[in-house]
Amino acid sequence: MRSAATVRERVAELESIYDDQDPPSSPLEDEQEAVVLRAIEELEWVLEERETPPRH
Numbered sequence: 001m002r003s004a005a006t007v008r009e010r011v012a013e014l015e016s017i018y019d020d021q022d023p024p025s026s027p028l029e030d031e032q033e034a035v036v037l038r039a040i041e042e043l044e045w046v047l048e049e050r051e052t053p054p055r056h
Contacts, residue, residue: 011043018037
């Protein structure tokens, strides 16, 4: 499994690539943009969950 730092670096890299392509130029690209943003949010949520100590 990759470390949180490695995943965060990759997310930052993908966000940079995404920003270079903004704004989308077609309805398909617009739909793909929404999917990518959702995936990034989910990855960030997972990373935050991993870093938060469990509550008992």
